[in-house]
Amino acid sequence: MSFVELFMKAEHVLRPRLSFVSPSLYTKLYSNNRSAFLRLLYSLQNNPYYTPSPSLSKTLWGIHFQQPLFNAAGMFKNGEGYEFVASQGAGAYLAGTSTSRPRNGNHKNGIHHPFTTYPKSKTASNWLGLPNYGHKEIHNNISKIQKVEGCPIGISVSSAPEIESIIALKELLEGLYMFQDSQVDFIELNESCPNVAGHTKSDSVLDEHLIERLTEIATNFLSLRNRNLPVIVKFSNDTSPTQIPELIDTLIQFGFDGVNFGNTSTQYAKYREKIHFSEQYRYDYFTQTFGGGLSGEILKQSSQELSTIAVNHLKTITDRKEFHIIRTGGIDSINDMNQTENSPSLYQWYTGYFEHLSQHGLAIYKEFYEGYSPRI
Numbered sequence: 001m002s003f004v005e006l007f008m009k010a011e012h013v014l015r016p017r018l019s020f021v022s023p024s025l026y027t028k029l030y031s032n033n034r035s036a037f038l039r040l041l042y043s044l045q046n047n048p049y050y051t052p053s054p055s056l057s058k059t060l061w062g063i064h065f066q067q068p069l070f071n072a073a074g075m076f077k078n079g080e081g082y083e084f085v086a087s088q089g090a091g092a093y094l095a096g097t098s099t100s101r102p103r104n105g106n107h108k109n110g111i112h113h114p115f116t117t118y119p120k121s122k123t124a125s126n127w128l129g130l131p132n133y134g135h136k137e138i139h140n141n142i143s144k145i146q147k148v149e150g151c152p153i154g155i156s157v158s159s160a161p162e163i164e165s166i167i168a169l170k171e172l173l174e175g176l177y178m179f180q181d182s183q184v185d186f187i188e189l190n191e192s193c194p195n196v197a198g199h200t201k202s203d204s205v206l207d208e209h210l211i212e213r214l215t216e217i218a219t220n221f222l223s224l225r226n227r228n229l230p231v232i233v234k235f236s237n238d239t240s241p242t243q244i245p246e247l248i249d250t251l252i253q254f255g256f257d258g259v260n261f262g263n264t265s266t267q268y269a270k271y272r273e274k275i276h277f278s279e280q281y282r283y284d285y286f287t288q289t290f291g292g293g294l295s296g297e298i299l300k301q302s303s304q305e306l307s308t309i310a311v312n313h314l315k316t317i318t319d320r321k322e323f324h325i326i327r328t329g330g331i332d333s334i335n336d337m338n339q340t341e342n343s344p345s346l347y348q349w350y351t352g353y354f355e356h357l358s359q360h361g362l363a364i365y366k367e368f369y370e371g372y373s374p375r376i
C-alpha cells in the first residue's frame with residue numbers, strides 16, 4: 001500500500017474525531033490543501049489493473065461499460081486522472097464540468113474552493129464554483145488519454161454562468177462540437193449546479209430558459225451529430241418528482257439520450273436533521289457562510305425516488321429511441337444499485353467514492369463487487 005493510501009486511511013480514522021477544531025479552521029484545512037492532495041492521489045495507479053467480472057458489463061448506446069458504476073462529475077475537472085480510475089476497474093471516466101472560458105472558482109474569507117465534510121453523517125458540502133481550465137485545455141488533456149477497453153470517456157459540460165446567456169449558449173455549442181471532435185464517448189450536460197449564479201432554481205427545472213437552451217442544443221447539435229455521441233442531461237436531486245414525466249418526455253422529444261438524477265442539494269433546512277448532532281455546528285457554519293451543495297448519504301433517498309419514477313415513466317413510453325436513466329446521490333454500497341430491469345442503467349458516485357477509497361485504497365471497485373453476482 002502506498003504512502004498516500006496509508007495517509008488516507010489514517011485521515012479517515014482521525015476525521016470524525018476532529019469535532020474540537022473550529023468550523024472555519026476545519027474548512028480551511030480541507031479546502032486549501034485539497035487540490036494539491038488530489039494531484040498526488042491521481043498520480044497513483046493500480047498495478048496490475050483490476051478487471052471487473054464480465055457479468056457486470058453493459059453495452060448502452062453501443063458503448064461498452066465494463067461495469068455500471070463510475071465517478072460523478074467534478075472529480076476530474078480538467079481531464080486528469082483517467083488511468084487512476086481505469087486501473088481500479090471503473091465503469092467509465094467522467095471529466096469536467098467544463099465551461100467555455102476558464103474559471104477560477106470561488107474564494108471567500110481566505111478559503112479557496114470551500115469544501116467540508118460531515119464524516120459521521122457520510123455527507124459533504126462544497127462551494128467550489130465550477131473551477132476548470134475551459135473546453136480547449138480540457139479537450140487537449142483528453143486527447144492524451146490512452147483509452148482502456150470498457151472504460152469509456154465522458155465529459156460534463158455547462159454553459160458559462162458568468163456571461164450573457166446568448167453568448168454562453170453559442171460557446172457551449174462550440175464546446176460540444178469540440179468534444180465531438182475528440183475521443184469522448186458521451187456528454188453530460190450539467191443543468192443543475194447550485195454553486196454558481198445564473199443557474200435555475202431547484203424546483204423549477206422546466207423554466208423557460210431551460211427549454212430555450214435544450215431547444216437550441218437539440219436543433220444545433222443533437223440533430224447534426226456526425227457520430228455516435230450520446231448526450232445526457234443532469235438535474236438536481238432537488239428536482240420535484242412531479243416534474244419528472246414531463247422532463248423525460250421533453251428530453252426524448254428533443255433527441256437527448258438519457259437523464260441523470262442528480263446533482264447536489266441546497267435544501268439545507270430539510271437535511272439539517274439528518275446531520276449528526278456533533279456536526280451540525282459545522283453544517284450551520286458552512287451553509288450560512290457559503291451555501292453550496294450537499295452531497296452524500298443524505299441524497300440516497302431522493303436519488304432513489306427520482307430515478308425510480310424516471311425508470312417507471314420511461315417504461316410507459318413504447319415508441320422511442322434508446323434512452324437511459326442514471327442515478328447519482330448517496331451511492332455507497334452494492335445495495336444501492338440492484339441490477340434489475342426496473343433499475344437505472346448506470347450509477348455515479350462522488351462522496352461515497354472517497355469514503356471507500358480511504359478505507360480500501362486502489363482496490364476500491366474490487367472490494368465493492370466482492371461476492372456480488374448480478375441478477376440480470
Ligand SMILES: Cc1cc2nc3c(=O)[nH]c(=O)nc-3n(C[C@H](O)[C@H](O)[C@H](O)COP(=O)(O)O)c2cc1C
Nearest residue numbers: 072073074097126262263295296329330349350351
Ligand atoms: C467537491 C465536489 C465537486 C463537484 N463538482 C461538480 C461538477 O463540477 N459538476 C457536476 O455536475 N457535479 C459536481 N458535483 C456533484 C457530484 O457530481 C454529484 O452529483 C453529487 O456529489 C451527488 O453524488 P454523491 O452523493 O455520490 O456525492 C460535485 C460534488 C462535489 C462533492
